[in-house]
Amino acid sequence: MSRAESAEYVADASRRVERVYGVLARVYDGFFDWALGPGRRYAVSELMPRAGERVLEVGVGTGLSLPLYPVGCDVVGIDISEPMLDLARTRLEGLEHASVLLERMDARKIAYGDGHFDKVLAPYVISVVPDPGKVMAEIVRVCRPGGTVIVVNHFQSAFAPLAALEHLITPLSTWVGFRMDLPVVAVTCTPGLRLVRTQRVNLFGLWHLLEFRRI
Secondary structure, X not given: OOHHHHHHHHXXXXXXXXXXXXXXXXXXXXXXXXXXXXXHHHHHHHHOOOOOOEEEEEOOOOOOOHHHOOOOOEEEEEEOOHHHHHHHHHHHOOOOOOEEEEEEOOOOOOOOOOOOXXXXXXXOOOOOOOOHHHHHHHHHHHEEEEEEEEEEEOOOOOOHHHHHHHHHHHHHHHHHOOOOOOOOHHHHOOXXXXXXXXXXXXXXXXXXXXXXXXX
16 A cells, blocks of 8 residues: 555545544443443543643543543543534533643644643543554653553453454444454554553453553
């Protein structure tokens, strides 16, 4: 595949993700939160942002995590889906919450300067985006040295028969917005990050929380 063809493939995949999550916005909370909510809540509690700290949430979606952030920290939530962001804005109404700014943004090109954030959270987004390496590189860029990066995601199983099944059904799963066979090294080998710990979360422990320190 040529560079031009590769770029067009990524652009098509990005547009498909945007369309899919535009549709899913209406049912996302009821369909996904029962299964993914525990990991999301655990991730925010592990970030433990303090007053004055700046936090970036990549793939903020409908804003399910926003009420969990403590008053006094500054949160920026980005997502490529405007319908998702509309629901997130509605969720903030009437809540006593952290200072929150919601922006439509492609995570492959985050519109903030180097080292701008103290902490970055990426919940259930790395297997959704068409270019995980580029997104991880952007996350590293905007997190300050010594800062915290937390990724929550499903990764391809280390159990060979299950890994083969995940690979087999990935062409189907991508049409509902995510891939099942993303290898964990797509995240753990990111330059500029040191893995601090790994924690299984959610139903049957099929998802992982990875905590990194920005080098």
